[in-house]
Amino acid sequence: MNADVARDPATPARNLLARIGTGHFVLAALLLAYPLVSSDFFLTQIGGYSLIFGMLALSLSLLAGYGGMVSLAQISFAGVAGYTVAIFGENNSNILGFGWPWWLVMPLALFFAATSSALIGWVSVRTEGIYTIMITLAVATAAFYFVRQNYTLFNGFPGYTGLRAPIVFGVNFRDPVPFYYMCLVAATLSYAAVLYAARSTFGLTLQAIRDNPRRMRAIGFDVTAHKVVAWFYAGLIAGLAGVLLVWFNGRISPGTINVAAAINVLIIAVIGGLKHPIGPFIGALMVVLMQTFAIDIVGAERFNTLIGVFFLAIVFFSPDGILGLWGQLRQRLAQEDLRSRQ
Amino acid sequence: MSIADAPKTPPGSAPGSPGTGISRRQVWGLFWLALAALFIWLVFADWPDWVKNILLSKKAFLSACLNGLTLAGLYFLVASGFTLVFGLMRNVNLAHGSLYLLGAYIGYEIADRTGYWLLGVLGAFLILSVVGLLMQVVVFRRLEGDDLRQTLVTIGISIIAADLMLAVWTGGTYQILIPDWLAGAIKLPIVTAVRSNGSIVLLSYPFFRLVVLALAIVIGIGLWLMLNKTRVGMMIRAGVDDREMLSASGTNVHLIFAVVFAIGAGLAGLAGVIGGSALSVAPGEDVRYLLASLVVVIVGGMGSITGAAIGALIIGLAEQIGLVYFPTYGVVLTFVIMVVTLAIRPQGIMGKSQ
Numbered sequence: 001m002n003a004d005v006a007r008d009p010a011t012p013a014r015n016l017l018a019r020i021g022t023g024h025f026v027l028a029a030l031l032l033a034y035p036l037v038s039s040d041f042f043l044t045q046i047g048g049y050s051l052i053f054g055m056l057a058l059s060l061s062l063l064a065g066y067g068g069m070v071s072l073a074q075i076s077f078a079g080v081a082g083y084t085v086a087i088f089g090e091n092n093s094n095i096l097g098f099g100w101p102w103w104l105v106m107p108l109a110l111f112f113a114a115t116s117s118a119l120i121g122w123v124s125v126r127t128e129g130i131y132t133i134m135i136t137l138a139v140a141t142a143a144f145y146f147v148r149q150n151y152t153l154f155n156g157f158p159g160y161t162g163l164r165a166p167i168v169f170g171v172n173f174r175d176p177v178p179f180y181y182m183c184l185v186a187a188t189l190s191y192a193a194v195l196y197a198a199r200s201t202f203g204l205t206l207q208a209i210r211d212n213p214r215r216m217r218a219i220g221f222d223v224t225a226h227k228v229v230a231w232f233y234a235g236l237i238a239g240l241a242g243v244l245l246v247w248f249n250g251r252i253s254p255g256t257i258n259v260a261a262a263i264n265v266l267i268i269a270v271i272g273g274l275k276h277p278i279g280p281f282i283g284a285l286m287v288v289l290m291q292t293f294a295i296d297i298v299g300a301e302r303f304n305t306l307i308g309v310f311f312l313a314i315v316f317f318s319p320d321g322i323l324g325l326w327g328q329l330r331q332r333l334a335q336e337d338l339r340s341r342q
Numbered sequence: 343m344s345i346a347d348a349p350k351t352p353p354g355s356a357p358g359s360p361g362t363g364i365s366r367r368q369v370w371g372l373f374w375l376a377l378a379a380l381f382i383w384l385v386f387a388d389w390p391d392w393v394k395n396i397l398l399s400k401k402a403f404l405s406a407c408l409n410g411l412t413l414a415g416l417y418f419l420v421a422s423g424f425t426l427v428f429g430l431m432r433n434v435n436l437a438h439g440s441l442y443l444l445g446a447y448i449g450y451e452i453a454d455r456t457g458y459w460l461l462g463v464l465g466a467f468l469i470l471s472v473v474g475l476l477m478q479v480v481v482f483r484r485l486e487g488d489d490l491r492q493t494l495v496t497i498g499i500s501i502i503a504a505d506l507m508l509a510v511w512t513g514g515t516y517q518i519l520i521p522d523w524l525a526g527a528i529k530l531p532i533v534t535a536v537r538s539n540g541s542i543v544l545l546s547y548p549f550f551r552l553v554v555l556a557l558a559i560v561i562g563i564g565l566w567l568m569l570n571k572t573r574v575g576m577m578i579r580a581g582v583d584d585r586e587m588l589s590a591s592g593t594n595v596h597l598i599f600a601v602v603f604a605i606g607a608g609l610a611g612l613a614g615v616i617g618g619s620a621l622s623v624a625p626g627e628d629v630r631y632l633l634a635s636l637v638v639v640i641v642g643g644m645g646s647i648t649g650a651a652i653g654a655l656i657i658g659l660a661e662q663i664g665l666v667y668f669p670t671y672g673v674v675l676t677f678v679i680m681v682v683t684l685a686i687r688p689q690g691i692m693g694k695s696q
Contacts, residue, residue: 070490123681126688130434130489134636135684137436141633142677150670259629263497270494302509308502315494316484 031184040176046292048176048248050284051183055190055241057269057280059234062194065274066203067230068129068210072262073120073136076143077113077235078242079257083147083154084109085163085246092162095155102166110239117235118228125227128213140262148254159253163246173247183244187281190237194277197233206230260304267311273321282322385532398666404532404545406666407659412551414658415558416620419613420631421638421650422565423606429582429645430602432489433482436496438610439632440503445470445611446618446627447511450518459521459619466611474607478600500628508625516623518615524550554620561609565647578602582645637676641683643693652691 035043056074064070089105091097100108124135147154165173165182173179197203209216209223217223246252255261264287272283287307294306318324364372384393389400424438435441445466453462477499485492529544536542569575577598580588589595614623617631634657642653660679664672683690 070493123684126684130432130493131640133436133493134434134640135680138633138636138640138680139677141629141636142673145633145673146671146677149673152670260501263501266494266497302505304505305502305509308498308505311501312495312498315491315498319491 028188035177035180043176043180044248046285046288048180048183048244050281050288051180051187052241052244052248052284053265053268053288054272054281054284055187055237055244056265057272057284058187058190058194058277059237059241060265060269061272061274061277061280062197062237063230063234064269065276065279066198066206066210067227069121069124069132069227069230070266071120071124071136071231071234072133072266073117073140073143074234074238075257075262075265076140077117077120077238078245079143079147079252080116081109081113081239081242082163082246082252082256083160084112085243086160086252087153089163091160093155093158093160095160096153097160102168106243109243110236113239113242114232114235117238118232121231121235122224122228125224125231137259137262140257141259144254144258147257154254157254159251159256161251163250163252165247179248186240186244190240191277191281193233194237198277202226202229267307269321271311271314271321273323275320276323279321279323286322388533388536401545402666405547406663408547408551410659410662411655412555412620412658413662414654415555416613416617417631417634417638417658418558418562418651418654419616420610421635421642421654422562422647423609424635425639425642425645425647425650426565426578426602427606428639430578430585431482431599434489434493434496435606436493436632437477437500437503438496438606438635439628439630440500440507441470441474441607441610442614442617442631443507443623443625443628444473444503445614446518446623447507447516447614448611449615450516450618450623453518453615459519459524462518463612463615466615467608470611470614471604471608473611475600475604477607478603482603483596483599500632504625504628511625513625516618518619518623520550520619524553528552551620554616557616562647562651569647574598574601637680639690640680641690643690645694646690646692649690649692 034047038047056078060071060074085105087096088098088100088108089102090099120136120139124132127135148157150156165179167173171178173182205221206226209221209226213223268283268287269280271286272281273279290307295303314321320327385404420442424435427433427435448469449462449466452465453459481495482492485495526549527546528549529546532545533542569579577588577593581595581598585595638650638653638657641656642649656679657676660675661672664675
């Protein structure tokens with residue numbers, strides 16, 4: 001990240017290709033070609049799932065990395081979108097389910113998610129710093145208990161089942177390959193949006209507010225409005241991930257948005273690193289791979305201990321997550337290189 | 343409080359300047375008096391029908407209130423440790439719920455093996471104090487001044503702790519047996535109904551729950567006395583206000599931190615045994631009591647024992663009364679209280695603004 005920032009002013013963007021950068025092209029090519037080499041299981045359970053959770057963590061990292069507001073309620077906003085899909089779209093739980101078409105339900109879901117995020121954001125920006133974690137954790141927990149107790153709207157404990165991805169122009173998005181590409185497109189859009197927003201006037205203002213809210217307020221910026229808008233964008237991304245998540249699972253229940261899930265999103269974001277929007281996706285891939293394969297090593301029961309220890313290790317030894325480790329490694333290699341040349 | 347507040351009030355904004363009738367404080371005083379009078383009337387009067395139409399039966403209402411009070415006592419025990427630790431160290435201990443649950447399990451084991459309930463309570467308090475001490479010395483001292491990382495570490499600890507406790511005590515529900523001298527119900531001198539033959543029905547209530555309430559009050563007063571009347575308490579309060587100055591004036595701040603953390607964790611463990619006796623112990627309770635602590639201190643104000651008491655009272659009553667009158671929306675009520683508090687007074691009812 002730092003290297004990028006330092007380089008940017010020096011090399012004026014000659015054209016679009018140069019601005020996007022070689023790394024992104026390689027990554028895009030790899031991701032696009034991934035379905036050619038992978039089985040259905042790897043395509044959806046690893047690929048699609050990582051992309052979805054990467055987006056959830058990205059929405060957290062947008063708030064935490066650029067706005068300095070660590071939110072634990074992102075999964076709740078995804079849940080708002082998910083339940084909107086279940087209530088306004090089709091489900092086979094025989095409760096509600098208005099059967100609206102996907103092109104109407106999806107924007108509605110995103111709108112609800114973003115609005116609820118902005119509302120919670122508006123409440124939580126009345127305080128600063130560490131309070132945000134507490135308030136959003138309280139919100140996430142309350143949301144979980146509420147949907148579990150409420151049967152008239154959220155169908156309580158069982159939630160909704162039979163939520164299917166739509167068939168559009170003959171393409172069935174329930175199939176692994178179309179579903180993977182749908183996730184990839186959504187993730188790419190979110191990633192590019194965050195990357196773009198971070199360098200826009202809004203993003204720079206937000207980062208300045210993170211670093212010194214008092215000074216920004218004194219200069220005349222509306223600190224609260226900027227923060228609330230950041231929450232709105234984060235809710236948009238979380239909502240998109242939420243819609244994909246219910247299509248992936250085919251169902252939504254209180255278990256989808258419980259406290260463990262809320263903390264999972266934070267773990268992914270922290271493991272990956274909050275400094276750059278690619279971090280959440282790396283973290284998601286790591287955690288999903290661990291979830292899938294560590295079970296063979298430690299058994300399904302003690303998985304949480306494993307991930308907890310891994311998380312603690314990251315927090316203690318590399319505050320910037322895996323991205324930070326990579327940065328440290330690169331620095332060390334560069335020094336070795338210099339030493340060997342002398 | 344009132345003396346300290348007086349100079350801050352701008353002269354223009356106070357409607358209580360002489361000549362304009364009654365002051366704002368007097369209005370609030372009258373409001374609280376009226377509320378108290380209404381409550382006393384509700385408790386002791388024979389309810390007319392229109393009240394019954396609104397509030398169901400007198401027995402349901404009074405039970406809800408009493409349950410709310412005892413739950414508030416429990417919440418206070420859990421949240422007071424949380425708020426003390428936060429106020430002094432700016433450390434949001436999200437593993438506080440895990441401390442509660444661990445205390446409950448340890449209390450269960452001790453009480454079950456020795457047969458002495460009091461030994462379980464004492465043991466849980468002492469063992470959890472040591473656990474808290476270790477957490478402070480081994481973990482938090484290394485990350486001092488880094489709020490976010492401290493909080494993340496407590497999240498990691500709570501995940502591991504929940505998983506390990508699940509491994510040891512499995513997913514079952516435990517009930518800590520209370521000794522005979524605390525068991526049973528007693529009749530309170532409150533009339534719930536008058537039978538047609540003229541005999542009166544008194545409200546009976548589990549004795550143990552009243553003990554919980556009394557214990558919470560005693561511990562609350564004890565904490566208040568410790569904070570306000572002792573030397574250690576003075577240091578703690580000084581630390582809450584200005585940690586650097588306290589350190590600069592020659593106090594061993596780390597010792598104070600360790601003491602506060604030990605007390606806070608010990609109280610969580612003690613609350614675990616009490617809660618496990620009054621209600622039950624099961625996985626997932628850690629999250630429930632963490633949420634309760636969070637909301638109580640957000641509403642009451644960080645770092646204030648009085649605030650924790652007020653917050654616990656509001657949340658406990660709201661939860662139990664909500665459970666009786668609008669069951670599926672009880673949680674929302676708690677949430678609404680939190681949001682309203684944040685909207686009107688972001689620092690909490692008794693919190694100091696930074």
